[in-house]
Amino acid sequence: MLEFVAQNEPACVPELRRHVRDFLHTLRVDPSISYDILLATDEAASNAVAHGRAPHGNGLVRLRCSADRGSVVVAISDEGSGFDPSAVEMHRLPNWTAQGGRGLFLVRELMDEVHIDASSEGTVIEMKRHVELPTTRGVPIPEA
Amino acid sequence: MELGLDVRKVGSHSVVDVKGEIDVYTAPKLREKLIELVSEGSYNVVVNLEGVDFLDSTGLGVLVGALKRVKAHDGNLTLVCTQDKILKIFKITGLTKVFPIHTSVEEAADGAA
Numbered sequence: 735m736l737e738f739v740a741q742n743e744p745a746c747v748p749e750l751r752r753h754v755r756d757f758l759h760t761l762r763v764d765p766s767i768s769y770d771i772l773l774a775t776d777e778a779a780s781n782a783v784a785h786g787r788a789p790h791g792n793g794l795v796r797l798r799c800s801a802d803r804g805s806v807v808v809a810i811s812d813e814g815s816g817f818d819p820s821a822v823e824m825h826r827l828p829n830w831t832a833q834g835g836r837g838l839f840l841v842r843e844l845m846d847e848v849h850i851d852a853s854s855e856g857t858v859i860e861m862k863r864h865v866e867l868p869t870t871r872g873v874p875i876p877e878a
Numbered sequence: 879m880e881l882g883l884d885v886r887k888v889g890s891h892s893v894v895d896v897k898g899e900i901d902v903y904t905a906p907k908l909r910e911k912l913i914e915l916v917s918e919g920s921y922n923v924v925v926n927l928e929g930v931d932f933l934d935s936t937g938l939g940v941l942v943g944a945l946k947r948v949k950a951h952d953g954n955l956t957l958v959c960t961q962d963k964i965l966k967i968f969k970i971t972g973l974t975k976v977f978p979i980h981t982s983v984e985e986a987a988d989g990a991a
Contacts, residue, residue, distance in 0.1 A: 744902045744903040745903055747901055747902050747903055748899060748901060748903055748904075751899075751901075751932070766962075766963065769963045769966075772932070773932075773934060773967065776901055776932075776934045777934060777935060780901065780902040780934065780935070780936055783902055784902070827971060827972055830942065830972070830973065830975075830976045831942065831946060832939075832942070833939035833940075833942050833943050834935070834936075834939050836935040836938060836939075836971050837934075837935045839970075839971070840934075840935055840967065840970060840971070843970050844970075
């Protein structure tokens with residue numbers, strides 16, 4: 735389990751990515767899947783920076799990352815005033831000329847399960863990606 | 879990580895060699911550079927992403943904004959990218975149909991006239 739808390743500001747996003755990258759590296763997750771999880775984490779964290787600042791002061795962004803034998807789960811939470819997830823187009827891309835609005839679409843495409851819990855006290859985006867983590871096989875002890 | 883931006887001329891094109899990670903923290907620097915180029919009259923721009931380790935949707939937004947600016951002057955913005963992990967975000971978002979993407983700066987400069 736990895737937990738990390740940072741001030742809600744743009745500089746926290748590469749820092750969160752670095753922690754998740756190290757976590758996934760330790761688990762020996764396949765590099766292409768690891769990149770997908772990093773990108774989804776980045777998009778959720780960028781969303782928190784853009785839309786999830788606390789009413790007074792920036793507030794905090796929290797990262798929680800866990801793994802079992804079959805999946806990696808990353809949760810990003812903020813202290814903003816929340817938003818209506820049903821009003822966000824996660825399944826449709828904006829017109830190509832739009833300079834934003836692709837982040838949550840990407841999260842949905844890159845991860846297997848996405849849950850958004852938004853309230854007046856903040857938003858939590860929890861994302862799960864199925865992975866096959868390498869198993870450590872015991873090395874047989876040579877017979878004497 | 880700091881974002882490296884080097885600008886050079888290849889024929890009539892301004893080539894921006896980008897190095898590092900493009901995200902919400904570093905994208906403003908790239909946006910400023912591209913706006914500066916267009917304001918100086920560079921309307922045919924090649925953005926070389928071969929040195930980029932990470933690109934997110936904030937970075938895509940900057941490239942889209944720059945493409946709109948050069949198109950307003952009948953110019954074009956082309957990309958150089960051969961890395962699968964970077965190409966993937968363009969494919970998912972359908973922007974491979976919007977940006978000409980080449981495998982080398984020379985090819986981009988030849989084809990983007």
